[in-house]
Amino acid sequence: MSGNSGIVTIDTGFQRPAFDAAYLLVENGRGAFIDCGTQHSIPAMLAALEGQGLTPSDVDWLILTHVHLDHAGGAGALMRELPNATLAVHPRGAPHMIDPTRLVAGATAVYGEEEIARSYGDIVPVAAARVRVLADGDVIELAGRALLCIDTPGHARHHLCVWDERSRSWFTGDTFGLSYREFDNALGAPFVIPTTSPVQFEPEPLKASIRRMLAKMPDAMHLTHYGRVGDVARLAGDLIAQIDAMVALARAADGHDDRHARLVAALTDLYVERAQAHGAPLAAAEVARLLEIDIELNAQGLEVWLDRDTA
Structure with missing residues (x-):
């Protein structure tokens, strides 16, 4: 767990160790997941709950930063394990979680059928009644802990980022780039590159989203690829x-x-x-x-x- 902030980094096991993260927030005995990896990640997600003394029924939210399959491919299968959870997602992403047919077709066009089966497993729908669509500026409450969700296009038009005032940090999905720990220098300072993966990269909106997050003067960013980084202004x-x-x-x-x-x-x-x-x-x-x-x-x-x- 990160300091006293109730944040647990979960290695989803996608592709290689320390490549793809999801997060568990814990507050007053309740939990929220931010991103979830693939269907193959579910054991790691449930193990993280157990490690914090929580059960699947203690999870109130699964928040998706966006619906690319390395972040959200396991959402439908995970929601089946979380009886009290609501899936929170960008308006453009919600239809793809309720009916993932087009999402799977798009990913298959990029990666191929064999890779989809190997890396992502089954991609199953989420019942519409369990989905909350998040408008820009919506706040989710986790046992009194406010999580502000903002629209952050640039990497994808269905991308949002989550501001946690308690830890003064953002959960950035792919909007704040990629920073693998193997690249940290001798002082422990992180290295970062943008991610412009297909098909909705837009340079000016991406820069605007980065600047919008920076305006909060955050102490840290929690990246999907991979983990918590500081030194935010430089990055x-x-x-x-x-x-x-x-x-x-x-x-x-x-x-x-x-x-x-x-x-x-x-x-x-x-x-x-x-x-x-x-x-x-x-x-x-x-x-x-x-x-x-x-x-x-x-x-x-x-x-x-x-x-x-x-x-």
Whole structure:
């Protein structure tokens, strides 16, 4: 548990250790999950409850930052284990939780059927009566603990972030980028990169969402990929600078027959250079290996944005 704030980081086990997090908030004997991983993550979610002396009936909320499957693929199956919980989700995400057909089809188009089955398992619907749609500025109460939910487009149009005044921190999903612990430097300072995965990346809304969160002067951010990070103002500046750099690289690659390969190479060079300047204790090849999936998805997302922006 994080300090006295009642926050538990849960490794969902997706892809590799310390890659994909969900969170459990505990307040006065009641619980709320923020994000949930995939169907394969359910044992870890229930174990986290047990570790805090809670049962599944003590959970009031499952809050989804957005409905990409690494964050929300297990929501329907987990809700079956939580008899008193309400699923809270962005208005654009709610229909996909009630009927995940299009969500699964979209993810299958990106990853393929075999990968969907291997990584995500069964994706089952949530009864509409158990879903609360969250408007920008809505507040969820967890046993008297206020959780402010705001609309944060840029990574996805169905993305929200959650402000917890008690810990003075945000639960950021993917809006505040990716920060893996292997990249922390000798002083323990985190390294961060944006995530522009397909299909709804929008650079200006993403920068605006980062600035909106920064206005709260938070002590920390709780990222899905991965865990709690401080040094928030520096990381926000790094993210905004990189978004601009990534957009410039995408525009430079546009119009070439080998656009995708050029963009993957350019993004790899960008992240390696920045990681080494940060003092990450990794060789260039290891930086590229650890970020390989993210680089591929970032390139795809930038290309979808390019094609939409120039259409």
